[in-house]
Amino acid sequence: MPASTLARFQRITPQQLRAFEASARLLSVTQAARELFVSQPTVSVQLKELAETLGESLFEQSGRQIRLTQAGELLYQTVRELASCWQRLESELAAIHGLVRGKLKIAAVTTAEYFVPDLLGPFARAYPGIEIELSVENRDRIVQRLSQGLDDLTVMMLPPAELDLDSQAFQTNNLIVIAPANHPLSNKKLRLNELSGERWLMREAGSGTRKVTEQFFAKQQFQPNIMMSLGSNEAIKHAVAAGLGIAVLSDLAVNQPAWSSTTNGLRILDVADFPIVRQWYLVWRRDTPQSATARGFIAYLQQQASG
Structure with a gap:
């Protein structure tokens, strides 16, 4: 829009447009004033100022009545x-607030892929008009997305302290030690230092699971013999099952909570101070207004937790 046109448009007031609309619809300044609960001179002044701003006559006298000029007809349209x-905007906003329609952009760290679809599925069925976009990345990439404000909500284990965030814990995350099913220490109660001679497989640098594991090892003054870093939970599971080493993973990734059970060639070791218990958080930027769909999903999780 040209600057001159914008400046002229900005001089038009809502009161002038209301006075014009009522006068054009009723073809009577007196009736327009009565409908708007203002005096007739007030409406006349508003119409005069509007015409001067536009540089066009909006009404003309026709006997004892008024009628719209050509410019007036265009303005009325x-x-x-x-x-x-x-009205369409108000309707669409109402629809969004009612979660009738809208879009939810949610990002999750890789381990959360094991349960986030289970959270989104019932929500999507309850609100079929909501379009859901899910991105799954490692923690470093998720932090980048948070800093860039790419998503409405984020699911992660370690919200970054350097960003201005709000968060809500909604589920525990238990990190366990897994070994091959035939591992000689499978049926023993172990202390962590008894695993110092084992080959450890770790998630890649930047993974939340690795970060928590390294913090835990440092607190325990334990130095693992790290033989390999792998870029996904599935790669870790296959490598452990193949006998390449042992690892720390979320029990959600292993998909077998029982301590003494084997699953897919894996055994959960009974190690003192394990599981490492952490929380899953729903995270969002504090400095960015939340969308109605994001607020709706947060409320949905709260309702599920309380139910």
Whole structure:
């Protein structure tokens, strides 16, 4: 829009447009004033100022009545279009707030892929008009997405302290030690230092699971013999099952909570101070207004937790 046109448009007030719309619809300044609960001179002044701003006559006298000029007809059509657009906006906003329609962009760290679809599925069925976009990345990439404000909500274990965030814990995350099913220490109660001679497989640098594991090892003054870093939970599981080493993973990734059970060639070792218990958080930027769909999903999780 040219600057001159924008400046002229900005001089038009809502009161002037209301006075014009009522006068054009009723073809009477007196009736328009009565409908708007203002005096007739007030409406006349608003119409005069509007005409001067536009540089066009909007009404002309026809006997004892008024009628719209050609410019007035064009303005009346424009005002009705504006009213229609505004009504559509209000309707769409109401629909969004009612979660009838809208979009939810959610990002999750890789381990969360084992349960986030189970959270989103019932929500999507309850609100079929909501389009859901899910991105799964490692923690470093998730932190980048948070800093860039790419998503409405984020699911992660370690919200970064350097960003201005709000968060809500909603589920525990138990990190366990897994070994091959035929591991000689499978049926023993172990202390962590008894595993110092084992080959350890770790998630890649930047993984939340690795970060928590390294913090735990440092607190225990334990130095693992790290033989390999792998980029996914599935790669870790296959490598452990193949006998390449032992690892720390979320029990959600192993998908077998019983301590003494084997699953897919894996054994969960009974190690003192394990599982490492952490929380899953729903995270969002504090400095960014939340969408109605994000607020709706947060409320949905709260309702599920309380139910």
